[in-house]
Amino acid sequence: MSAASGVYRIAELATLALQWQEDLQYLVLAAEPESIAQVEQWRLKGLRNIAPVNAVGLEEGDVVACDVERGKVTVLFRESDVHHSLFLTNRCNSYCLMCSQPPTRQDDSWLVDQAIAVVRHVRVAPAVVGISGGEPLLAATGLNRLLATINDFWPGTDVEVLTNGRLLNDGRIKEELFSPPPLNVRWLVPLYGHADFLHDFVVQSAGAFDQTLDGLLTLQAMRQPIQLRIVLIEPVIEVLDELCRFIGQNLPFVECVALMACEPTGFALANRDLCELDLWDAGPILERASRVLDRYQVRHVFMNAPLCALPPRLWTRATRSISDWKNTYADACTTCSVKDRCCGLFAWHENWKPTKLKPIEEATE
Numbered sequence: 307m308s309a310a311s312g313v314y315r316i317a318e319l320a321t322l323a324l325q326w327q328e329d330l331q332y333l334v335l336a337a338e339p340e341s342i343a344q345v346e347q348w349r350l351k352g353l354r355n356i357a358p359v360n361a362v363g364l365e366e367g368d369v370v371a372c373d374v375e376r377g378k379v380t381v382l383f384r385e386s387d388v389h390h391s392l393f394l395t396n397r398c399n400s401y402c403l404m405c406s407q408p409p410t411r412q413d414d415s416w417l418v419d420q421a422i423a424v425v426r427h428v429r430v431a432p433a434v435v436g437i438s439g440g441e442p443l444l445a446a447t448g449l450n451r452l453l454a455t456i457n458d459f460w461p462g463t464d465v466e467v468l469t470n471g472r473l474l475n476d477g478r479i480k481e482e483l484f485s486p487p488p489l490n491v492r493w494l495v496p497l498y499g500h501a502d503f504l505h506d507f508v509v510q511s512a513g514a515f516d517q518t519l520d521g522l523l524t525l526q527a528m529r530q531p532i533q534l535r536i537v538l539i540e541p542v543i544e545v546l547d548e549l550c551r552f553i554g555q556n557l558p559f560v561e562c563v564a565l566m567a568c569e570p571t572g573f574a575l576a577n578r579d580l581c582e583l584d585l586w587d588a589g590p591i592l593e594r595a596s597r598v599l600d601r602y603q604v605r606h607v608f609m610n611a612p613l614c615a616l617p618p619r620l621w622t623r624a625t626r627s628i629s630d631w632k633n634t635y636a637d638a639c640t641t642c643s644v645k646d647r648c649c650g651l652f653a654w655h656e657n658w659k660p661t662k663l664k665p666i667e668e669a670t671e
């Protein structure tokens with residue numbers, strides 16, 4: 307490969323001329339010797355920001371990271387996907403029992419520049435993009451730069467920042483992120499208990515509950531939209547009623563509460579005794595939680611929860627939330643009448659399934 311390591315947009319030979327820009331880098335799909343020779347010839351004539359590539363699975367418009375040393379091309383943004391996210395850091399200040407992406411300590415500040423390069427290289431701006439980690443606020447300056455780049459390149463895109471919120475009340479970070487407050491950002495903040503020892507146990511960090519509440523109040527003061535996220539693991543299910551009442555009484559300003567089935571990977575596997583549960587068995591608790599939130603007029607949705615795992619009364623609140631690249635269906639789903647509106651399963655559902663799958667013969671909700 308004649309490319310250097312870095313971020314590239316994938317282009318077809320036939321459309322390269324239409325989309326070429328001097329300040330971007332392109333890998334041009336070229337499998338045949340003639341196509342490769344054509345790209346190399348253009349390079350020799352001065353188009354130094356293009357190189358041929360012949361790799362299975364790449365599509366025009368994808369944005370990739372090219373690692374020349376390892377001879378590896380990794381897709382960072384797939385244009386044809388519905389769900390898109392930008393990864394800012396793998397460092398975190400919490401250590402959640404069910405973390406799907408266990409944190410690391412190394413300096414990974416290069417990820418900020420990579421995320422910014424991805425935004426610059428994307429051909430069609432997405433309707434929504436998530437920013438995740440790790441904890442993105444540990445890279446607050448980088449987050450600010452990334453938000454500014456998104457504003458410049460994708461002015462119509464809604465941004466969702468997944469954060470534990472613990473640093474939002476920090477003076478420097480507040481100044482950095484909210485002067486002025488962004489207009490297109492929604493904050494996705496997990497909350498796992500209505501008392502400090504409950505939440506702090508789940509996130510394995512003393513003091514986290516108070517810090518997260520401070521963060522939520524900061525977001526409220528800045529008039530920022532908030533989605534609270536509750537991952538449904540045993541210690542949370544045990545207090546779900548009280549947690550929902552706490553939210554209704556103390557955090558009525560949140561825009562939405564997302565009740566989410568646990569992703570069976572990462573730390574969830576190491577803490578399986580606390581994280582694995584059959585959602586169907588928890589159905590009465592979920593219905594009660596939904597009634598409590600309804601009573602306080604708090605909008606709520608269920609995420610990562612297949613329809614056959616939920617009581618039919620809750621189906622209208624279920625969303626197809628699992629990101630394209632993580633999403634699959636089991637053989638049992640083939641005959642299911644509600645497959646087209648069911649979120650299905652995580653690709654790694656063989657670790658455990660959210661319930662024993664029961665294909666629905668006819669919708670009954």
Ligand code: SF4
Pocket residue numbers: 612613614615635636638639642643644645648649650651663664665666
């Ligand atoms: S059988 Fe499959 S498609 Fe049908 S509700 Fe269950 S998980 Fe969804």
